[in-house]
Amino acid sequence: MTQDLPGALLARDKLLAMAADPDLTGDAELFAFCLLAHLTEKRLTGRNNNWIEAVGEMMSPDADHGAWSCRRVIAKDIPRYEPPILKTRGCIALKSRGPNAGKPCGKGGSTWLDRDPSTGEARWLSYCPRHMPAGAHQSRQDRHRHWELNGKPMPPANTGGVLARYFSTNWAKMYAWADPHTEPSSTGKPATPPKPRLSVIRGGLS
Numbered sequence: 325m326t327q328d329l330p331g332a333l334l335a336r337d338k339l340l341a342m343a344a345d346p347d348l349t350g351d352a353e354l355f356a357f358c359l360l361a362h363l364t365e366k367r368l369t370g371r372n373n374n375w376i377e378a379v380g381e382m383m384s385p386d387a388d389h390g391a392w393s394c395r396r397v398i399a400k401d402i403p404r405y406e407p408p409i410l411k412t413r414g415c416i417a418l419k420s421r422g423p424n425a426g427k428p429c430g431k432g433g434s435t436w437l438d439r440d441p442s443t444g445e446a447r448w449l450s451y452c453p454r455h456m457p458a459g460a461h462q463s464r465q466d467r468h469r470h471w472e473l474n475g476k477p478m479p480p481a482n483t484g485g486v487l488a489r490y491f492s493t494n495w496a497k498m499y500a501w502a503d504p505h506t507e508p509s510s511t512g513k514p515a516t517p518p519k520p521r522l523s524v525i526r527g528g529l530s
Contacts, residue, residue, distance in 0.1 A: 332364075335364050338360060338490055339357070339360060342356050342357065342360070342490055345489070346517075347513065347515060348486050351383075351397050352400065352401055352486060352487065354383055355379065355383060355393070355397040355487075356487060356490060356491075358379045358383055359379050360490075361382065362375055362378045362379050362382070363375075363491075376391050377390075377391065379394055380393060395501070396502075397487075398487070398498055398501075398502035398503075399499075399502035399503040399506070401485065401486055401487050402484045402502065402503060403481040403484035403488075403509040403511060404481055404483060404506060404507075404509055405444070405446075405480065405482055405509065407446035407448060408446075408448070409448075410435070410448035412430065413430060414428070414429065414430040414433065414450060414452065415428065415430060415432070415433050415452035415455050416428050416449065416451065417429045417451060417452070417455035429454075429455055431452035433450060433451050433452035433453055433456065434451060435450040436448075436449055436464055438467060439467065440467075441473075443477055443479055444476065444478040444479055445479045478509070480509065480511065481512055484508070484509075484512055484513055485511065485512015485513055488512055489512070489515065495508075496508065
C-alpha cells in the first residue's frame with residue numbers, strides 16, 4: 325500500500341463537506357460515508373470488488389438487505405419535484421367564528437392535488453362538504469386537463485440529487501436501476517446553505 329497524500333486530503337475534504345451538508349441525512353448520509361470509504365480503499369488497494377456488495381455490507385451485515393439499502397437510498401435521491409406535504413388534516417377552510425376562529429376546519433371530505441396548468445406547481449386541497457367551494461369539481465377537472473394539454477410541465481426539482489454533488493458516475497443509469505418508474509429532473513435540489521457555526525475568539529480586551 326502506497327501513501328496517497330493528495331487523495332487522502334481530497335477524501336477528507338469530501339467527508340467534511342458531506343458531514344456539513346444539511347441535505348444529506350439519515351440513510352443517505354450513511355450510504356455516502358460508506359461509499360467514500362469503499363472508493364478510498366479501492367484507490368489504495370487496487371481491488372475492483374462489487375461496490376454494491378461492499379457498501380451494502382458496510383451499511384448492513386445482511387448482504388441481501390445491504391444491497392436493498394443501496395438501491396432504496398439512490399431511489400429516494402432521484403432529483404424530482406414533490407408537492408408540499410398537506411400540513412393540515414382534513415378541510416383547510418378557516419373557521420369564521422367561535423373559539424377556534426381563524427383555524428382550519430379539519431373535518432373530513434375530499435382531497436386532491438391541484439396543479440398550476442402553466443408550471444405544474446402543485447398543492448394539496450381538502451374540503452369538507454360544508455366548505456367545498458362552488459364549482460370546485462369542474463375547476464379541478466379543467467385545471468388538470470389544461471395541465472395535460474400544456475405537456476404536463478413540472479417545476480424544477482425540490483428534492484433529490486444530493487449524492488451527485490459528491491460522486492461522479494452515470495447517474496441516469498443509476499436512477500433507472502434504482503427506480504425505473506420515476507423520471508429524474510435534469511438538475512437536483514438547490515443546495516441548502518450549511519448552518520452557521522459559532523466560534524470562540526480568544527484574546528483579551530485591548
